[in-house]
Amino acid sequence: xxxxxxxxxxxxxxxxxxxxxxxxxxxxxxxxxxxxxxxxxxxxxxxxxxxxxxxxxxxxxxxxxxxxxxxxxxxxxxxxxxxxxxxxxxxxxxxxxxxxxxxxxxxxxxxxxxxxxxxxxxxxxxxxxxxxxxxxxxxxxxxxxxxxxxxxxxxxxxxxxxxxxxxxxxxxxxxxxxxxxxxxxxxxxxxxxxxxxxxxxxxxx
Amino acid sequence: xxxxxxxxxxxxxxxxxxxxxxxxxxxxxxxxxxxxxxxxxxxxxxxxxxxxxxxxxxxxxxxxxxxxxxxxxxxxxxxxxxxxxxxxxxxxxxxxxxxxxxxxxxxxxxxxxxxxxxxxxxxxxxxxxxxxxxxxxxxxxxxxxxxxxxxxxxxxxxxxxxxxxxxxxxxxxxxxxxxxxxxxxxxxxxxxxxxxxxxxxxxxxxxxxxxxxxxxxxxxxxxxxxxxxxxxxxxxxxxxxxxxxxxxxxxxxxxxxxxxxxxxxxxxxxxxxxxxxxxxxxxxxxxxxxxxxxxxxxxxxxxxxxxxxxxxxxxxxxxxxxxxxxxxxxxxxxxxxxxxxxxxxxxxxxxxxxxxxxxxxxxxxxxxxxxxxxxxxx
Numbered sequence: 001x002x003x004x005x006x007x008x009x010x011x012x013x014x015x016x017x018x019x020x021x022x023x024x025x026x027x028x029x030x031x032x033x034x035x036x037x038x039x040x041x042x043x044x045x046x047x048x049x050x051x052x053x054x055x056x057x058x059x060x061x062x063x064x065x066x067x068x069x070x071x072x073x074x075x076x077x078x079x080x081x082x083x084x085x086x087x088x089x090x091x092x093x094x095x096x097x098x099x100x101x102x103x104x105x106x107x108x109x110x111x112x113x114x115x116x117x118x119x120x121x122x123x124x125x126x127x128x129x130x131x132x133x134x135x136x137x138x139x140x141x142x143x144x145x146x147x148x149x150x151x152x153x154x155x156x157x158x159x160x161x162x163x164x165x166x167x168x169x170x171x172x173x174x175x176x177x178x179x180x181x182x183x184x185x186x187x188x189x190x191x192x193x194x195x196x197x198x199x200x201x202x203x204x205x
Numbered sequence: 206x207x208x209x210x211x212x213x214x215x216x217x218x219x220x221x222x223x224x225x226x227x228x229x230x231x232x233x234x235x236x237x238x239x240x241x242x243x244x245x246x247x248x249x250x251x252x253x254x255x256x257x258x259x260x261x262x263x264x265x266x267x268x269x270x271x272x273x274x275x276x277x278x279x280x281x282x283x284x285x286x287x288x289x290x291x292x293x294x295x296x297x298x299x300x301x302x303x304x305x306x307x308x309x310x311x312x313x314x315x316x317x318x319x320x321x322x323x324x325x326x327x328x329x330x331x332x333x334x335x336x337x338x339x340x341x342x343x344x345x346x347x348x349x350x351x352x353x354x355x356x357x358x359x360x361x362x363x364x365x366x367x368x369x370x371x372x373x374x375x376x377x378x379x380x381x382x383x384x385x386x387x388x389x390x391x392x393x394x395x396x397x398x399x400x401x402x403x404x405x406x407x408x409x410x411x412x413x414x415x416x417x418x419x420x421x422x423x424x425x426x427x428x429x430x431x432x433x434x435x436x437x438x439x440x441x442x443x444x445x446x447x448x449x450x451x452x453x454x455x456x457x458x459x460x461x462x463x464x465x466x467x468x469x470x471x472x473x474x475x476x477x478x479x480x481x482x483x484x485x486x487x488x489x490x491x492x493x494x495x496x497x498x499x500x501x502x503x504x505x506x507x508x509x510x511x512x513x514x515x516x517x518x519x520x521x522x523x524x525x526x527x528x529x530x531x532x533x534x535x536x537x538x539x540x541x542x543x544x545x546x547x548x549x550x551x552x553x554x555x556x557x558x559x560x561x562x563x564x565x566x567x568x569x570x571x572x573x574x575x576x577x578x579x580x581x582x583x
Contacts, residue, residue, distance in 0.1 A: 053237060060229065067256065071263045147325055147334045154338030172353065173346075176362075180345035184338060 025082050027069065031089040035062055038096035042103065046169065050110070051102035058095035065089045110171035117178035118162060124185035125155055131192040144195065148188045155184040222266065224259050228282065231289030238296040242357070243303075251288055258282060303356045303574050307363065310573060311347055314366055317566045318344070320559060321373055327556075328380045329440035329451065333373040340369045360573050367570070374567055377560075380443060384417060384548050384556035393547035396457050400545040401427045410537050412509070414524055416442050416453060417549035417556050421509070421524060423537055430537070433530040438522035442548065442556060445479070445522055446488065447497055448504035453522050454479045458544045463535065464508075472511025472528045473535045477544055479507040509534065509544070 039058060047055040068085035132148055158181050165173045232255055240248040258281055265274050318340055324330050330337075347362035383389040397413055404411045405427030413422050416437060423431040438451040445454035458481065464474040480488065480503050491497040509524045511531035524546075526534060549556065 053233075056233065056236060060233070063256065064259070067260055067263070071260065074264075144325075146331050147322075147337075150334030151338040151341075153335050154342050157339070158342050172350070172355065173358070176346040176349035177342075179349050180342040183345045184342055 025072075025080050027073075028082050028086040028089055031086055031093075032065070032069075035065065035089045035092040035096065038093045038100075042096045042100040045100045045103045046107050047099040047103040049103075050106040051099045054095065054099035054102050058092055058099055061088055061092045061095055065092060107169070107171065110175070111169075114166070114171040114174035114178065117175045117182070118159075118166075121155075121159060121178040121181035121185070124182045124189070125152070125159060128152060128155070128185040128188040128192075131189050134196070135192045136195055144191070148191060151184045151188050155181045155188075158184075224262050225282070228255055228258075228285055228289060231286065231293060235289060235293040235296055238293060239300050240292050240296040243296055243299040244292065248292060251285065251292055254281075254285055254288075258285060300354070300356065304351060304354060306574055307347075307356055307359050308351055310363055311344060311351065311359070313566065313570075314340070314363065314370065315344055317370060317374070317563065320563050320566070321370070321377055323559060324377055324381075326439055327437075327442040328377060329443055330373075330377065333376060336369050336373050340366045340373075343369065356574075363573055371567075374563055378563060381556050381560040384442075384554055385552060385560065387552075389548070390550065390552060393455070394550050396545050396547055397550060400424075400457065400543050403543060410539070410542055412534070412538065412542060412544040414453075414509075414544065414546040415549060416455070416546065417554040421526065421534065423534065425537075431533060433526050433534065436520060436525040438520050441520075441522070444548075445484070445504060445507070446491060448502035449521070450504070451521055453520075453524060453546065454484060454507055455546050455548060456481055456483060458507075458546065460538055460540050460542045460544060463538070463540055464510075465535075469508075469510060470514055471508070471523075471525070473531050474508040474510035475535065475538055475542075475544075477507045477509070479505060509538075 039055075039062060042051070042055055042058065065085050065088035068088060069082065072080050072082050072085065129152060132145075132152065135145060135148070158177050162174055162177050165177070232252060235248065235251070240251075258278065261274070261278055265278060318337055321330070321333070321337055325334070343362050343366035347359045347366065350356075350359035350362060400411050400413060401424060403409065404424050408426050410430070411424045413424065414420070414435065415422070419435050419437065421433045421435045422429050423433075437453045438445075440451035441453040443450070443452040445452040454477075456479075458477040458479060460475045461478045462476040464476065466473060468474075485503065488497070488503045492499060492501070504522065507523055509526065509531075510520075511526060511528040513520075513525070548554070
């Protein structure tokens with residue numbers, strides 16, 4: 001009989017312990033850390049600028065995961081369940097990685113576009129300088145030549161600014177500046193060509 | 206009793222198990238269209254309301270028995286849905302309006318640069334040519350940004366462009382001002398009237414040069430005989446003060462010397478008696494007051510001549526005609542023929558019109574829309 005009672009007692013303790021083990025689900029702390037790291041990595045890759053939409057999706061999901069964790073924290077200890085929060089955090093990690101990849105790809109594409117525009121701008125500027133050296137000179141051309149030199153000086157100043165903003169990875173800004181240089185250089189080319197056509201001669205080299 | 210409770214519980218109004226995604230989707234769309242940039246406080250309140258609603262929604266779902274809160278939450282959901290739609294619509298409109306506004310401002314600044322560039326060859330804008338080029342560079346960059354719908358970056362570039370234009374505008378308007386002043390116009394009218402009176406009295410030939418309209422008119426007996434188009438110095442519409450300023454002198458002159466082919470490289474030429482005593486007086490006064498350096502010269506050799514051998518039409522201060530026109534003028538003019546050079550006679554001359562356009566632009570220029578959240582159109 002005593003053995004029976006002892007057995008029942010042990011059984012009850014084991015049942016209680018087992019129930020507590022099942023009911024007391026663990027907070028997804030590690031997964032939260034991983035999600036935060038993934039978000040941080042996406043931001044460091046420039047997602048805020050180059051993949052803002054995807055980053056926003058990941059951040060919104062992270063907010064939802066936190067809400068879910070808080071909600072579970074507020075419930076009775078035996079009924080807590082962090083499975084949903086955990087699943088959302090898995091999605092956050094995936095979304096953040098997607099944002100990171102998108103940012104890297106987009107940045108690379110913009111970088112290539114910007115570098116291409118800079119090469120084009122430099123070529124146009126060199127052409128314009130050579131063209132201006134061939135421009136007809138003589139009485140009364142000072143104002144025209146000065147205007148064209150002004151264009152080229154402005155273009156050169158803009159081109160010199162490009163390195164600094166390239167280092168800051170502002171590729172959209174680089175492209176805009178390079179296009180501006182090209183526009184000024186093209187105008188010089190056109191105007192010198194018109195002057196040559198008008199006077200019918202090049203300056204002697 | 207138990208079955209009644211079960212039926213009541215079963216039929217009770219419940220919230221959907223999953224928080225409906227439409228509201229979150231609207232939040233995302235409104236944010237994408239710049240709601241946070243243009244309507245910061247309103248957007249943040251909306252976003253926070255969604256978070257709060259979601260939390261309450263979750264709490265409500267874990268209750269055993271639905272309460273009156275269910276209906277309140279559903280009503281809140283509907284209200285937020287409406288606010289989200291409004292926010293999205295307003296943000297879209299705001300973005301569109303800002304982009305349109307900036308595009309208009311960009312075009313307007315480009316027109317201003319064009320106006321200022323038209324002064325090249327008329328006024329001394331040498332100091333400003335680089336500033337104009339810099340402005341154009343900035344406007345080009347702003348245009349690139351606008352193409353990508355980057356309104357804030359475009360606005361900053363436009364601001365910089367405007368800043369670099371302001372000193373150019375001020376200088377240009379100062380140079381053009383005398384073409385609209387009554388005393389200057391009266392002086393020019395007086396010179397022309399006295400020259401034509403002399404022509405009427407003596408029946409002689411006189412030459413009058415109107416710089417603003419770039420015309421040379423030959424008069425005889427006080428009546429116009431022939432009219433020719435001319436080119437002037439690179440700062441031709443300014444009054445000559447010193448050597449190399451590219452200005453065409455104003456005043457009452459006469460022809461000192463006729464230079465036929467072989468005596469000039471400009472086909473034919475009529476040398477004027479510049480500088481007159483009046484020009485010398487002004488030149489010395491400018492030196493005394495420090496407007497001119499001590500080693501500056503007054504310049505000379507101002508002529509009415511034919512085309513340049515290199516085909517350029519602009520001069521260093523002389524008055525240039527096509528060779529055929531020069532032949533006609535040369536034939537009718539003699540040594541001693543009066544030549545009066547004025548800016549304009551009418552107050553609505555070309556310079557006044559251009560100055561008006563530049564000035565109107567500066568007056569009508571209004572603040573560019575700035576970022577969150579203060580910009581309003583009306």
